[in-house]
Amino acid sequence: MANSTRRTVLRSCCVAGGSLLFLKLPEVARAQVPSAEVFHVFAFQWKQGTLESQKDRAKKEIAAFQGVIPGLLQTHVGSNISPRGKGYTFGGIMQFKDQASLDAYFQHPAHQALLAWLVPLIDAIELDLRA
Numbered sequence: 001m002a003n004s005t006r007r008t009v010l011r012s013c014c015v016a017g018g019s020l021l022f023l024k025l026p027e028v029a030r031a032q033v034p035s036a037e038v039f040h041v042f043a044f045q046w047k048q049g050t051l052e053s054q055k056d057r058a059k060k061e062i063a064a065f066q067g068v069i070p071g072l073l074q075t076h077v078g079s080n081i082s083p084r085g086k087g088y089t090f091g092g093i094m095q096f097k098d099q100a101s102l103d104a105y106f107q108h109p110a111h112q113a114l115l116a117w118l119v120p121l122i123d124a125i126e127l128d129l130r131a
Helices: 002-031 052-063 099-107 109-121
Strands: 038-046 072-079 090-096 122-129
Touching: 038 099, 052 072, 052 090, 052 109, 090 099, 099 109, 109 122
Parallel strands: none
Antiparallel strands: 038 090, 038 122, 072 090
């Protein structure tokens, strides 16, 4: 009787486990659906003669986009600490809620004001991706 009780418990657990796994499958499938969120990644090589005060200003102005640019969820910006930076000594990553928010960012007056003085000081690389 002890053996039949164990078998009954094991069968119940396996069936319950299988059912629970079956119920969780749609959640796993949903987790694999691409996110609408978009990441804007950038890195700068500063041109010769760029002052530390200009670098600090760039960092402060980019960080200040948080709360100003609609749809901007996160902003991280700073010095590149990688020994594999290939001359790109500054960069950041910005997370937007969707592609439309990223597109609007490029035209936003705060971003345009930054570009007006910053572009002559940098050689930049940019990536936009969903992850």
